[in-house]
Amino acid sequence: MTTHTLEPVVTPRLVWQNVRRRAWMTALLPLAVVAYLAYTWFAFDVSVLLAKAQPERAAILATDSVAHKVHVTKTFRRGELEVAIEGERTATYDADDVPDWVQLNGENAFVDLGDGYTIEIDGKTAYFDIPGYGLIKATATNDGVDTILPGGNVPEWVRVDPRKLDVRPQLDKRLQITKTKIEIHNYFAGWENFWFPFRSPLHGMSAGQFYALALSADRLDPDYANLWFIVHEFLDNPDWQHGAVFNALFETVMMAVLGTLTAAFFGLPLAFLAARNFTPSKLLRFGTRRLFDFLRGIDMLIWSLIFIRAFGLGPLTGALAIAFTDTGTLGKLFSEALENIDNRQVEGVRATGASQIQRYRFGVIPQILPVFVSQVLYYLESNTRSATVIGALGAGGIGLMLVETMKTSRDWENTSYIIILTILVVMLMDQISGWLRRKLIEGR
Known part of the structure; x- marks a missing residue:
């Protein structure tokens, strides 16, 4: 018996309707974009902003x-x-x-x-x-x-x-x-007096003179060896405050590290409570997921303002703001990774007589470890930048110093210096996280 398949009948009228529909879409899409841009132009008073702009001030x-x-x-x-x-x-x-x-x-x-x-x-x-x-x-x-x-x-x-x-x-x-x-x-x-103060005995020395001075036994200051005197004069430069800037950068990085690791520490166990294949109770899963929504639904800057009001200024408030926000985000990502694991690997570990903790350790954790490490390291990079913004609100670190240099029009070279250092730190964190990914995930 021969089976015949009915092919859809394509009439010229149907083809013409499809062509007209595509033509309308092609014409309406640019018009919609132009209408939206026109609306935003008037809604945001762009003309007023341009009128108030001071390009000569920017120059x-x-x-x-x-x-x-x-x-x-x-x-x-x-x-x-x-x-x-x-x-x-x-x-x-x-x-x-x-x-x-x-x-x-x-x-x-x-x-x-x-x-x-x-x-x-x-x-x-x-x-x-x-x-x-x-x-x-x-x-x-x-x-x-x-x-x-x-x-x-x-x-x-x-x-x-x-x-x-x-x-x-x-x-x-x-x-x-x-x-x-x-x-x-x-x-x-150029930046004048960047290395040493104007009145410093080291001001204006060449690289060769520094090298000779560092090796010389004749001390410029009886309290310091020449090498440490050079370092001391550089860090205590009153115009550039290198020592204070480096200390603020360290605070910012520690703020990001502490906040991210705290979020990962609490986010992983909470993720098991939110995963469908690990928590049978619908009420417990619902409550945990809503907790994640609450934590990540409030922006990190809002959390920082809340903690500043509660605990005062300081790096701890910034670390808590990062931890609260990222606990909700990482917990949601980890719970989704747990729901997509391969149960056959867990059953294989169960067949050996392993306990429930051992099943989690050898059957679950190896599967979610790449996601866990990748997401934690990514958020660590991102939080290094976020910690700068949080610090500007009063949490301390390099962000607070950046705002202080921008309060007057005299210290814009210091502002550039801090911005450049912040970018370099973010780039360094990116390189370190990439190296850790290769070590922990790819085994290289």
């Missing part, structure tokens, strides 16, 4: 993060002229040791900013000669600043106010005058 902060500036300042109250790196009293040049682009003459000075830009300070008056624009004359008075500009339109980089004059023709050249002082900023690439 200044970017310049400050990769360069340092030398201040030439004349304070009228003291009648003094000072040349200092970043305006710091601890990094002030002696009068006979100022940079060659500054010429001091008592209470007056001549400053060559390069590229034809020069500023002459004569008493309370500053003359700023700007190539292509002309000479700006500004005099500080008891009421503010009297300014005389060249003819024509006033450029955007000249900000004239009765109380203050701010001239910045280029990002690396600036003049500010108020009724109390004249201040000149000259920028240079």
Whole structure:
């Protein structure tokens, strides 16, 4: 007997309907995307945000993060002229040791900013000669600043106010005058005094001089060997605070490690209670799963704020926030891995007469170990970044130091330094976790 299979009849009308449906979908999908983007544009007031944007401010902060500036300042109250790196009293040049682009003459000075830009300070008056624009004359008075500009339109980089004059023709050249002082900023690439303080006997030494000093028996400081004196001067640098930064980084890493390991320690046994093939009680499974939802449903930042209010500031609050959130997440992932194990391996261990704990140890754990190790190490990497954000809220660590450097506009090079170190630590944690995965999972 011959069996005939009925083939679907495809009519031209049906084909045309399918073509029209696809054409409509092709046309409607881009329109839906455009409509959504238009809605978000007005819902988030993007036009208002763009109007408030200050790209020149961003350029200044970017310049400050990769360069340092030398201040030439004349304070009228003291009648003094000072040349200092970043305006710091601890990094002030002696009068006979100022940079060659500054010429001091008592209470007056001549400053060559390069590229034809020069500023002459004569008493309370500053003359700023700007190539292509002309000479700006500004005099500080008891009421503010009297300014005389060249003819024509006033450029955007000249900000004239009765109380203050701010001239910045280029990002690396600036003049500010108020009724109390004249201040000149000259920028240079690089981070000045990064290794050692300005007044340190090690400041300005070459690598060869450091090597010779470290091997020398003649001590610079009788309390330290030369090598330890070099390390001490570096870590205690008051401008860069290397020692405090490294300690804060260590706190951040420990916060992430403690929180992640605590979550894994509690998440694994709770996962057995949430797994269908290990816990017959529906009520117990339901309660455990809802506990996971509760723990991971509250964001880590919210947990950190709760613990800060409960226990005060400190790294422990950050570790607890990480532990609470990740217990819910890891517990859910582990329970799903337990529900997908191969029961034949468990039955094989049972056939040998093994106890229930031995069945878990030799029949279950080896199957979920790759998932367990992989997920714990992944969350350890992620929590290293999260610990930085939590620390910024008050939990301590490198995040708190990062926020402190961002509070003013003077320490953006320190901000860049901390951000770079944080990225390097995250990269290091990634490499270490990858190495541990290969060791523990792949057996290499």
